[in-house]
Amino acid sequence: xxxxxxxxxxxxxxxxxxxxxxxxxxxxFDREDGVRDKxxxxxxxxxxxxxYWSSVTEGILAAEKDYSDxxxxxxxxxxxxxxxxxxTELVNRAVAAKVNAIxxxxxxxxxxxxxxxxxxxxxxxxxxxxxxxxxxxxxxxVGTNNLETGIMLGEKLAAVTQGKAKVAILSGEENYPxxxxxVTGLKKISAQYPDxxxxxxxxxxxxxxxxxxxxxxxxxxxxxxxxxICVEGTGGQTLGSFYAENPGEFSHILAFDYxxxxxxxxxxxxxxxxxxxxxxxxxxxxxxxxxxxxxxxGYSANCIYxxxxxxxxxxxxxxxxxxx
Amino acid sequence: MYHKxxxxxxxxxxSRKYSMGxxxxxxxxxxxxxxxxxxxxxxxxxxxxxxxxLLVLNQLxxxxxxxxxxxxxxxxxLRNSSRQNYTEYQDSVISALHEVRKSLNKEYSREIVDxxxxxxxxxxxxxxxxxxxxxxxxxxxxxxxxSSLEEMYNQTQNTLHYINVSFKDVYSDKLITVQRVQEAxxxxxxxxxxxxxxxxxxxxxxxxxxxxxxxxxxTKSIHKLTEFVGKIRNNLYQKEHVEISTGDEFGEFAEALxxxxxxxxxxxxxxxxxxxxxxxxxxxxxxxxRIYTELHKSQLILLQSxxxxxxxFNTLNMISSTARLENAEQSANLMEITANYLRYNLDxxxxxxSLRDEIENVKDYxxxxxxxxxxxxxxHFEVDPxxxxxILPCMIxxxxxxxSLRHGVNMMLKEGTIWIRxxxxxxxxxxxxxxNGVGMEQQKIGELYRYLEDITIEDEHIGLxxxxxxxxxxxxxxVVFKIDSKEGKTLIxxxxxxxxxx
Numbered sequence: 124x125x126x127x128x129x130x131x132x133x134x135x136x137x138x139x140x141x142x143x144x145x146x147x148x149x150x151x152f153d154r155e156d157g158v159r160d161k162x163x164x165x166x167x168x169x170x171x172x173x174x175y176w177s178s179v180t181e182g183i184l185a186a187e188k189d190y191s192d193x194x195x196x197x198x199x200x201x202x203x204x205x206x207x208x209x210x211t212e213l214v215n216r217a218v219a220a221k222v223n224a225i226x227x228x229x230x231x232x233x234x235x236x237x238x239x240x241x242x243x244x245x246x247x248x249x250x251x252x253x254x255x256x257x258x259x260x261x262x263x264x265v266g267t268n269n270l271e272t273g274i275m276l277g278e279k280l281a282a283v284t285q286g287k288a289k290v291a292i293l294s295g296e297e298n299y300p301x302x303x304x305x306v307t308g309l310k311k312i313s314a315q316y317p318d319x320x321x322x323x324x325x326x327x328x329x330x331x332x333x334x335x336x337x338x339x340x341x342x343x344x345x346x347x348x349x350x351x352i353c354v355e356g357t358g359g360q361t362l363g364s365f366y367a368e369n370p371g372e373f374s375h376i377l378a379f380d381y382x383x384x385x386x387x388x389x390x391x392x393x394x395x396x397x398x399x400x401x402x403x404x405x406x407x408x409x410x411x412x413x414x415x416x417x418x419x420x421g422y423s424a425n426c427i428y429x430x431x432x433x434x435x436x437x438x439x440x441x442x443x444x445x446x447x
Numbered sequence: 448m449y450h451k452x453x454x455x456x457x458x459x460x461x462s463r464k465y466s467m468g469x470x471x472x473x474x475x476x477x478x479x480x481x482x483x484x485x486x487x488x489x490x491x492x493x494x495x496x497x498x499x500x501l502l503v504l505n506q507l508x509x510x511x512x513x514x515x516x517x518x519x520x521x522x523x524x525l526r527n528s529s530r531q532n533y534t535e536y537q538d539s540v541i542s543a544l545h546e547v548r549k550s551l552n553k554e555y556s557r558e559i560v561d562x563x564x565x566x567x568x569x570x571x572x573x574x575x576x577x578x579x580x581x582x583x584x585x586x587x588x589x590x591x592x593x594s595s596l597e598e599m600y601n602q603t604q605n606t607l608h609y610i611n612v613s614f615k616d617v618y619s620d621k622l623i624t625v626q627r628v629q630e631a632x633x634x635x636x637x638x639x640x641x642x643x644x645x646x647x648x649x650x651x652x653x654x655x656x657x658x659x660x661x662x663x664x665x666t667k668s669i670h671k672l673t674e675f676v677g678k679i680r681n682n683l684y685q686k687e688h689v690e691i692s693t694g695d696e697f698g699e700f701a702e703a704l705x706x707x708x709x710x711x712x713x714x715x716x717x718x719x720x721x722x723x724x725x726x727x728x729x730x731x732x733x734x735x736x737r738i739y740t741e742l743h744k745s746q747l748i749l750l751q752s753x754x755x756x757x758x759x760f761n762t763l764n765m766i767s768s769t770a771r772l773e774n775a776e777q778s779a780n781l782m783e784i785t786a787n788y789l790r791y792n793l794d795x796x797x798x799x800x801s802l803r804d805e806i807e808n809v810k811d812y813x814x815x816x817x818x819x820x821x822x823x824x825x826x827h828f829e830v831d832p833x834x835x836x837x838i839l840p841c842m843i844x845x846x847x848x849x850x851s852l853r854h855g856v857n858m859m860l861k862e863g864t865i866w867i868r869x870x871x872x873x874x875x876x877x878x879x880x881x882x883n884g885v886g887m888e889q890q891k892i893g894e895l896y897r898y899l900e901d902i903t904i905e906d907e908h909i910g911l912x913x914x915x916x917x918x919x920x921x922x923x924x925x926v927v928f929k930i931d932s933k934e935g936k937t938l939i940x941x942x943x944x945x946x947x948x949x
Contacts (some may be wrong), residue, residue: 215609
């Protein structure tokens with residue numbers, strides 16, 4: 124009995140101590156600590172509405188979690204998607220806050236680039252993800268090698284069409300470097316397969332209505348075209364989401380980027396396959412490289428290319444889901 | 448011994464148990480007070496901390512806003528006083544900035560770091576602007592660069608805008624945090640109440656259980672002791688002990704009681720054994736007394752029976768002398784042997800004699816009987832001379848021979864024979880008197896044996912019994928007495944330990 128009482132008292136004390144020492148602390152003191160000495164990174168994303176940039180953001184936050192004792196990341200978003208003016212303001216604000224690094228998409232905008240240049244001059248690292256600004260100094264790009272990815276897509280085109288196709292390309296914004304590089308790489312396949320002919324190139328400006336208009340317009344204006352290639356994510360996502368099954372106007376449709384729409388398109392047979400960029404890796408490596416410069420005084424390389432993967436229906440599981 | 452043990456075990460006493468209960472109560476009360484105190488202290492400190500953070504931040508914001516009024520004034524109206532005020536007030540901002548960093552210390556959040564850095568940027572920019580304004584005012588009109596001033600001013604105002612936005616964000620964040628903490632504190636306040644109630648309930652239960660256990664132990668102990676005492680009252684000899692393992696005074700008391708009962712039982716046992724022994728001794732004493740009484744009785748009878756022979760002895764001596772004077776030799780011899788016989792009986796009756804003397808006495812007796820009965824009876828002595836030294840009570844053989852003569856061969860007119868034997872057998876000496884008389888039936892022999900062993904019976908065979916009892920006393924029961932008889936033969940066999948003296 125005496126021992127039971129002793130143990131009860133000890134247990135009660137331990138419980139009380141644990142209650143205040145551990146549980147309360149974990150609950151009420153659940154705050155960031157010691158960030159003054161951490162590497163402060165501001166990641167300015169154009170948006171996180173779709174899977175692409177949310178995946179990049181997830182990669183950034185995953186790296187922050189893995190290096191939580193060394194890195195603190197603040198993700199900033201413009202109030203409107205792709206509002207470069209607001210993104211520029213966010214850059215200026217980060218510069219005023221004297222952050223250590225800024226992770227941004229490379230956008231060819233004068234004020235935007237000037238703000239970034241000002242940041243670089245203030246000693247702030249500027250890291251481009253997804254889209255590169257090649258002449259920016261000092262320079263670090265983390266993302267897809269778009270030219271090589273275009274070449275790979277051409278090889279897949281040859282494979283699915285057995286080297287004979289009349290192709291229409293649906294791109295995003297005109298003169299957007301990433302897309303232009305993909306188209307350049309893609310067209311190189313003609314040298315090997317003369318029966319693959321690229322008959323037209325259209326731009327969708329990243330919205331579903333334009334994609335559907337272009338889809339119908341191409342068929343009307345060029346009924347001989349049997350293959351459609353969407354080198355920007357919106358095209359494949361729109362077509363995959365809109366059609367429950369392949370209406371059969373095009374024999375083959377090849378698309379870009381992971382999204383619910385593109386996966387559904389593969390599942391229904393609307394899309395032959397998609398090129399998936401490793402966006403998570405983009406965000407993760409961008410943070411790692413910022414830390415690398417901070418700790419070691421240099422980057423691994425000025426251009427860090429992340430993986431791309433060709434995904435078809437054979438890569439889906441029994442329930443039609445894609446598990447990377 | 449028990450006192451020492453009790454003192455040694457004082458820690459296990461009932462009062463100690465009760466004290467433990469009190470300590471338990473005090474402990475539970477202390478824990479409850481600690482929970483209340485720490486809980487309220489913690490919640491209060493959290494509230495104060497949050498308020499302090501907000502106040503410090505607010506102070507920084509006010510200082511920045513104030514210093515910016517001087518910046519505006521200096522830029523828009525080019526007042527020297529504003530520039531001076533700015534220079535003076537700049538320190539207040541730096542001080543407020545320092546306070547923010549100091550108050551937040553290790554819990555320095557990213558938003559706060561960004562704000563403080565942005566305020567630093569603002570101060571750098573405004574400082575540069577004020578300096579530029581000073582040079583602008585003092586410079587020649589042609590050298591005044593208004594566009595750069597404007598750009599610098601715009602930069603400061605942009606940065607101030609960022610500060611305002613950041614403050615707004617931080618305030619929002621802080622208010623959300625405050626709200627979250629307040630909610631958490633409310634939750635934990637409830638948890639503290641629950642813990643207090645739980646501790647109170649658990650503590651009360653423990654105390655109740657503890658005291659119940661203590662009281663049950665006492666009650667059980669008393670019950671056991673009462674039951675045990677009742678059993679002992681009914682049966683003092685029971686071997687059962689009372690077992691109390693409460694480890695308190697009851698345990699000690701039970702142990703002492705067990706020991707006491709053991710001692711009492713041992714003493715009672717001892718008393719009983721002594722009583723038994725005494726009873727046996729008493730019986731033996733009574734037996735001895737009876738034997739001696741019998742012996743003295745027989746000796747008295749013998750003495751009484753010898754009174755006349757003693758008188759006769761004197762008379763016979765006188766007659767023997769007269770017979771010799773008258774030349775009657777045979778009569779004189781007869782008188783002399785009779786006198787010797789009587790003298791032996793008279794002098795040695797209560798003394799130990801040698802077997803040799805006893806045999807001589809029997810021979811005197813035989814001579815007298817032969818004179819009386821002439822050739823009617825025949826006597827044979829078969830005596831081992833080496834046995835003559837045996838010491839034995841007087842008048843053992845003569846009564847046996849007389850018995851044989853009286854009860855054995857008396858009725859025979861001739862050829863009645865009596866054998867007197869003494870011989871060694873191993874380490875013992877055997878005496879035998881045998882006759883060829885009428886003998887005895889087995890039933891008679893049995894009765895004779897019973898008579899010999901039972902001292903309470905008296906009959907005609909008192910002489911035989913007398914011999915047997917005296918031998919038993921003399922040889923301390925180491926006597927073998929056998930009667931063998933049939934028609935034409937009666938043998939009395941006595942086996943004695945060899946106690947020779949010369």
